[in-house]
Amino acid sequence: MIQGKTLGNRIFRIFNTILMLILTLSCLYPLWYTFCLSISDKAAANSGMVTLYPIGFSLASYQEIMGDLQFFRSFLISAERTVLGTLVTILILAIFAYPLSRPSSEYRPKNVLMWLVVFCMLFNGGTIPWYITMVNYGLIDSMAGLILCGGVPVFNLILLINFYRGLPRELLEAAQIDGAGVWTILFRVVIPCSVPILATLVLFTSVGYWNEYFQGLVLSSNESHYPLQTYIKQMVVNIQTTNLSMDQIEKMDKLSNKSLNAAKVFIAMIPMLVVYPFLQKYFITGIMLGAVKE
Amino acid sequence: MKTAVMKTRPFAKKRTSRTFFHYNLMVGIGLLWLIFFNIVPMFGIIIAFEDYNPIQGLWGSEFVGLEHFEYLFSMSDSRRVIVNTLVIAVSKLILNIIVPLAFALLLNEVRQLRFKKFVQTIVYLPHFLSWVILASVLLEIFGYRGVFNALLSVFGVEGKIWFSEESCFRQLVIFSDVWKEFGFNAVIYLAALTGISPDLYEAAAIDGCGRLKAVWHITLPGIASTIVVMAILGLGNVLNAGFDQIFNLYSPLVYSTGDILDTWVYRMGLLNVQFSLATAAGLFKSAISFLLIVISYVVAYKAADYRIF
Structure with a gap:
């Protein structure tokens, strides 16, 4: 903020700009690297020649994916889960949050329910009890399981309640005087006024569903039910972490196909890159709502 | 009437x-x-x-009462797992406050608004990529035929599979987590920085105040409450070393430094089918985390009037 013209200031400015550039590039590099690997020649990719740009341009990896039925199946499972899950979650949250945003004089059980919700945010039984419960519900290999098994996203619910509470009282009272029932008030007044927060939650929820791999892993009986991230975890990451000794590495060089793996990973990144500009616009609002309250 | x-x-x-x-x-x-x-x-x-x-x-x-808990604390694994969890989680907590804060302060000094906006737009990106995706890229970059080794070979250093080295695993995990999240974590500080009145800086400049002094006497006090809240709320994560990250990056070779509570619970419960023992370990973590979060919320409320609702 200090506007200096001294030599020290100029040096600082140059170094600062360079540092910022390096940090920015470090965040872009993984994407670029994956992309380069995916369109490089198989031999060049496997031998580690690809670093800054593609070597020996080839679309063989993408052609190979075209014939990979399992990859497509996983992609579709992830897509369906993301779309349905986001719709269901946001609809339930938008309705659930409304009574909880009313003062307890208007809806008496509100305080008890709020404590219950907050308790669910602070405490959980851990992975094993959760897993056993899901198995008892029969949620193995089911889309409903993939959508519901994470439970109510309590933190998002609280964000929404806080937002609803901040809406001008007069607005709701005016609707009430005009004879609107609670559902009409919710769908015609409250929800249209909450578009910014709902958009934020849609983006966060969909990113969450798309990126989720663990539930997909433990709640699937075999690989044909894996969501895409689970598929990548099992088919790409697990092989990478078993490359332990030198002779294994040499064997893997012949067997593995880094270019193909990179193409799979890159395709899994694409939906994120598509929504990123929108994410960008909204998520700052979202974080600030969660962090700063008057 | x-x-x-x-x-x-x-x-x-x-x-x-x-x-x-x-x-x-x-x-x-x-x-x-x-x-x-x-x-x-x-x-x-x-x-x-x-x-x-x-x-x-x-x-x-x-x-059987507390039998599983007694067995748990007598196991040779448990010490290692708890130490790993604490070391990784606490390092992340501290660095995830300091690095984003330093980044926010430096970015705030950038005058060209378009460049600033560009940097800000890009650095959030890794936050939205899953650890599965990032692990596959990081394992490649830090693998035997990876870019990192290619870079080192220029300086004549011998290449390694970095994520399989006991002595490097923790550092790499901490470093990669800080790298993934610094842009996102900085958002909150950048927002707090815009709340500081430019008048203060002008007045300081007129009084002959340098850049560092301005940061020390104006910027830091101006965002102190934000820093305090972030630090206190981090307390609830003391046993959260990041399951998704480590689960995707580790291998049996680095259990000694990289195995954390959550990964241990996963292997013990779902792979070895020791349900009771794994649940006991999980409950140990949940209970302590619950206590810490409640304490942190109370402290944040008392110290900075922070409320979740």
Whole structure:
């Protein structure tokens, strides 16, 4: 903020700009690297020649994916889960949050329910009890399981309640005087006024569903039910972490196909890159709502 | 007057009872989801106190009290796992405050607004990529034929598989987490920085105040409350070393430095089918985390008037 013209200031400015550039590039590099690997020649990719740009341009990896039925199946499972899950979650949250945003004089059980919700945010039984419960519900290999098994996203619910509470009282009272029932008030007044927060939650929820791999892993009986991230975890990451000794590495060089793996990973990144500009616009609002309250 | 009151009351009462009914309906669906998927699994912690047998079920298995906890703390694994968890989690907590803060302060010094906006736009990106994706890229970059080794070979350093080195694993995990999250974590500081009045800087400049002094006397005090809140809220994560990250990056070679509570619970429970023991370890973590979070919220409320709702 200090506007200096001294030599020290100029040096600082140059170094600062360079540092910022390096940090920015470090965040872009993984994407670029994956992309380069995916369109490089198989031999060049496997031998580690690809670093800054593609070597020996080839679309063989993408052609190979075209014939990979399992990859497509996983992609579709992830897509369906993301779309349905986001719709269901946001609809339930938008309705659930409304009574909880009313003062307890208007809806008496509100305080008890709020404590219950907050308790669910602070405490959980851990992975094993959760897993056993899901198995008892029969949620193995089911889309409903993939959508519901994470439970109510309590933190998002609280964000929404806080937002609803901040809406001008007069607005709701005016609707009430005009004879609107609670559902009409919710769908015609409250929800249209909450578009910014709902958009934020849609983006966060969909990113969450798309990126989720663990539930997909433990709640699937075999690989044909894996969501895409689970598929990548099992088919790409697990092989990478078993490359332990030198002779294994040499064997893997012949067997593995880094270019193909990179193409799979890159395709899994694409939906994120598509929504990123929108994410960008909204998520700052979202974080600030969660962090700063008057 | 009296008749008027009498007349309106039945109508008002009918109306509130109808509203009450619809409010209950609205809560209903969400509450069912909450009960069946958040609350019912909590009762599963009983497993930690019995010799759980899937055939006899939750209520039929033999009750053994604290036996599993005693066994847990006598195991040779437990010390290692707890140390790893604490070292990784606490380092992340501290660095995830300092690095984003330093980044926010430096970015704030950038004058070209378009460049600033560009940097800000890009650095959030890794936050939105999953650890599965990033692990596959990081394992490639830090692998034997990876870019990192290619870079080192220029300086004549011998290449390694970096994520399989016991002595490097923790550092790489901490570093990669800080790298993934610094842009996102900086958002909150950048927002707080815009709240500081430019007048203060002008006044300081007129008084001959340098850049560092301005940061020390104006910027840091201006965002101190934000820093305090972030630090306190981090307390709840002391046992959270980041399951998703480590689960995707580790291998048996680095268990000695990289195995954390959550990964241990996963292997013990879901791979070795030691349900009761794994649940006991999980409950140990949940209970301590619960206490810490409650304490941190109370402190944040007292110190900085922070409220979750």
